[in-house]
Each structure stands twice: as structure tokens, then as C-alpha cells.
Amino acid sequence: MRNIPYIDLKTQHKLLKDELIEAFSQVLENADFILGEEVNLLESKIADYCGVKYAIGVNSGTDALFLSLKGCGIGPENEVITVPNSFIATVSSIVATGAKPVFVDVKKDMNIDPELVEKNITKRTKAIIPVHLGGKPASMDQIIEIAQRYNLFVIEDAAQAIGAEYKGKKVGSLGYAGCFSFHPLKTLNACGDGGIITTNDEKLYKVLVQLRNIGLKNRNEVEIWGYNSRLDTIQAAILLIKMKYLDVWIEKRRKIAKYYIKHLQGIVDLPTENSDIKSVYYTFVIRTDNRDKLQKYLEKHGVKTKIYYPIPIHLQKIVAKTFDYKKGDFPVCESLVEKILSLPIHQGLSDNDLTYIVNRIQDFFGKR
Numbered sequence: 415m416r417n418i419p420y421i422d423l424k425t426q427h428k429l430l431k432d433e434l435i436e437a438f439s440q441v442l443e444n445a446d447f448i449l450g451e452e453v454n455l456l457e458s459k460i461a462d463y464c465g466v467k468y469a470i471g472v473n474s475g476t477d478a479l480f481l482s483l484k485g486c487g488i489g490p491e492n493e494v495i496t497v498p499n500s501f502i503a504t505v506s507s508i509v510a511t512g513a514k515p516v517f518v519d520v521k522k523d524m525n526i527d528p529e530l531v532e533k534n535i536t537k538r539t540k541a542i543i544p545v546h547l548g549g550k551p552a553s554m555d556q557i558i559e560i561a562q563r564y565n566l567f568v569i570e571d572a573a574q575a576i577g578a579e580y581k582g583k584k585v586g587s588l589g590y591a592g593c594f595s596f597h598p599l600k601t602l603n604a605c606g607d608g609g610i611i612t613t614n615d616e617k618l619y620k621v622l623v624q625l626r627n628i629g630l631k632n633r634n635e636v637e638i639w640g641y642n643s644r645l646d647t648i649q650a651a652i653l654l655i656k657m658k659y660l661d662v663w664i665e666k667r668r669k670i671a672k673y674y675i676k677h678l679q680g681i682v683d684l685p686t687e688n689s690d691i692k693s694v695y696y697t698f699v700i701r702t703d704n705r706d707k708l709q710k711y712l713e714k715h716g717v718k719t720k721i722y723y724p725i726p727i728h729l730q731k732i733v734a735k736t737f738d739y740k741k742g743d744f745p746v747c748e749s750l751v752e753k754i755l756s757l758p759i760h761q762g763l764s765d766n767d768l769t770y771i772v773n774r775i776q777d778f779f780g781k782r
């Protein structure tokens with residue numbers, strides 16, 4: 415029996431070991447650990463990659479969201495519209511500003527349903543956070559059109575979606591700000607925590623640079639209250655190495671997705687992509703009524719899978735209690751949660767691994 419992990423960071427690091435150690439040594443030698451040259455370099459590379467003017471390195475995807483919201487002046491008197499099927503950080507960053515998260519349901523493709531956004535806008539609404547879940551861009555034209563009509567900020571939660579495109583533009587360049595995570599499980603991954611914010615707005619850029627560095631305008635002057643949320647030089651150095659491989663890794667994921675789609679067609683519900691978007695398949699999510707049994711069957715045959723996310727955010731105890739949500743509030747999200755299963759889709763998967771996974775799924779459904 416094979417043992418196919420859901421994620422395989424060890425193989426990635428084995429391949430990059432010499433380069434990473436060299437980068438690491440350079441940082442030790444320079445000893446410029448806080449906001450060193452590598453942070454500037456990474457910021458300009460990410461800005462170029464995403465097609466925006468500015469990028470600001472911060473210490474996590476969560477802080478990227480929190481600081482972007484703060485940078486938009488969002489606080490306790492405001493509401494922010496987002497989805498109930500994301501990582502909790504999307505919502506905890508809103509709550510951390512004092513604002514109220516307002517959920518709207520998703521479409522069958524698991525991304526925000528723009529039709530529902532407008533109905534939930536109130537006088538207090540100040541921003542929309544679409545999440546490009548699993549690396550698939552949300553319906554940005556509709557969201558931006560609504561945001562413009564109501565004068566709202568669009569903050570993209572692109573934590574899972576670096577490299578994804580919507581109508582030829584990279585995510586992170588579509589809204590007022592784009593928020594990325596470099597968590598070790600992400601496609602562009604640090605060896606620890608990290609994140610970055612992208613924007614074309616000079617004013618926001620200038621505020622964010624201060625917000626992430628305890629409010630410091632320069633070495634001695636402070637004009638706003640800030641936080642300590644800097645991206646470590648050492649993480650930036652590691653990310654600069656990994657960035658060279660980002661597009662190759664994305665292509666590998668897309669190739670795996672294509673393989674799954676070809677061989678699982680008609681057996682389970684599969685992710686779709688139209689000509690407007692390029693997904694980067696941070697996750698490859700299939701849907702089936704037999705999800706739990708299939709997951710156990712695959713586990714028994716050595717294939718690790720995951721459920722992103724097993725509990726919708728509005729039903730997390732703290733969220734339901736604080737904001738008075740209940741089961742039944744977001745039927746599409748709640749029904750998807752029962753059916754979704756993420757298959758392994760990392761760079762370390764061999765052709766044999768993929769055949770094995772697909773064959774086991776075909777066997778489970780008696781369709782080989």
C-alpha cells in the first residue's frame with residue numbers, strides 16, 4: 415500500500431536545500447534581520463508579479479487582512495461583508511478591528527455570491543472581502559461594480575490564490591488591497607509565518623508601511639498607532655528563492671487538476687474553470703454524497719485527504735454566539751460542507767501516485 419500525504423513540504427525542501435541554506439547564510443552574515451534588503455526585494459517582486467504599484471510585507475495573511483481593514487479606517491461602527499466558508503482568519507481579522515462581519519452565502523463554486531451582496535449592504539457597511547477560495551478567483555467584476563456604486567472598499571482575501579487570474583489580471587490587483595499568506599501550507603510558502611499586502615493606492619501604501627511597524631513614520635517620528643507586524647528578513651530571503659519556482663509549481667498543480675478532471679468526470683462533482691479565470695488549485699475539491707465513506711476508504715488505502723472547512727464560520731461557537739447566526743442561515747455553504755473533499759495536489763506527487771489515487775476513487779464507486 416502507498417502512503418500519499420496531503421502535503422509534502424519535506425520533498426520541496428530537499429530539492430531546494432542548497433539554495434535555501436545559501437540564502438539563510440547570507441542573512442546571518444548581513445545580520446539585518448528586521449526589514450532588511452530582502453524584504454524590499456520581495457515586495458518589489460510580488461508587486462511586479464501581481465501587476466500592482468506596491469506590496470507591503472507583513473507577518474501573516476491574518477495581519478495582511480487586519481492591517482488592510484485598519485488602513486481603510488474600518489472600526490467598531492462598521493460592517494464588512496464576507497463569506498462563511500473560509501479560514502477563520504478572514505473573519506477574526508474583521509472582528510479584531512471591532513467591526514461586525516456580515517456573511518453572505520456562496521455559489522455552487524464555493525465563492526461569494528455577488529447577487530446576495532447588495533441585499534446585505536447597510537449604512538454601516540464599509541468593505542467587502544471576497545475570498546478566492548482554493549485558488550479560484552471570485553466573480554470580481556460584479557463585486558467591484560457593487561462596491562463602486564456603494565462606495566465600499568474591496569479587500570481581496572487572496573491567501574490561497576497567489577498567481578490566480580481573473581480576466582487576465584492577477585488576484586491582488588483587482589480590489590483596493592490584496593492579502594496574501596505565506597503560511598508553510600500555501601503555494602508560495604515561508605518556513606514560518608508571513609504575509610503581504612498588494613495595492614495600487616499610494617495613500618494606503620504609506621499608511622500600511624507605518625501600521626506594520628508600530629506606527630513609525632521614520633526612525634524617530636510616530637503619527638499613528640501601529641502594530642508590530644513585519645515580515646522577517648529571513649522569511650523574505652526564503653521566499654525570494656521559492657518565488658523563482660512559483661509558476662512552475664502552479665503549472666504542476668494545474669496539470670494534476672487536469673488529470674483528476676479527466677479521470678473523475680462523471681464519478682464525482684468536479685471544480686470548473688471558465689475562460690475568464692485561471693485557478694491555481696491551492697486545493698482540488700471534489701464533491702460527493704458519499705464523502706465520509708470515500709474519505710475513510712482513501713485513508714485505508716494510504717491516501718490522505720482534507721476537508722476545507724468542516725465547520726462553516728457562522729456555526730463556529732464563538733461566531734454564532736457573538737453575532738447570532740444559526741444552522742440554516744447559509745444553505746449553499748452548509749450543504750457543500752457535507753460533500754466536499756480535498757484531494758492531494760502538491761508538487762511532490764508522481765504520475766504513479768496520481769494513477770493510484772484516481773484508481774482508488776474509481777474502485778470506490780465501482781467505475782474502473
Ligand SMILES: Cc1ncc(COP(=O)(O)O)c(C=O)c1O
Pocket residue numbers: 474475476477500501503504545571573574594595596597607608609
Ligand atoms: C482564506 C485564508 N485567509 C486568511 C488566512 C490567514 O493566513 P495566515 O495563516 O498566514 O495568517 C489563510 C491561511 O491560513 C487563508 O487560507
